[in-house]
Amino acid sequence: MRTHPADSLLTEKLRASRHRVTSQRLVIYRELHARKQHVTADQLLDAVSPALPGIAIPTVYATLFLLEELGLVRRVSTGTGAVLFDSQVDPHAHTVCRSCGALADLADGPGIPPEALRSATDAGFAPDHAQLLIWGRCADCVAAGAH
């Protein structure tokens, strides 16, 4: 299999955590990395199936959870039933459209307010991750008059 720019990072993280480097893991991470957007496990399964014949959804989930553990992907639960995986792991805010379900990065947003993490720490909590989700209707749905 030819190497890919995403491979070295994943290979390094897998070896450091004593996990095996498999073609399934490499192909799934390549796909996530290339997309730079939010995908469901089902969308990912469709995308990698041609390269990984016979792969099933439990393997996709298991790989995504491993990637999450390695800090290479973030899981975003939108509260609308969908769980999406994001290969951009820097903290950033998201918008969730209640009409069409679109999840988007809020590029110019404030990210996660540091005060929120500080309050949690002050309360004796040990935070390791925070997400900011803004629900409503996306620009397309507003323009279309959807509810």
Ligand SMILES: [Zn+2]
């Ligand atoms: Zn929408």
Ligand SMILES: [Zn+2]
């Ligand atoms: Zn995102």
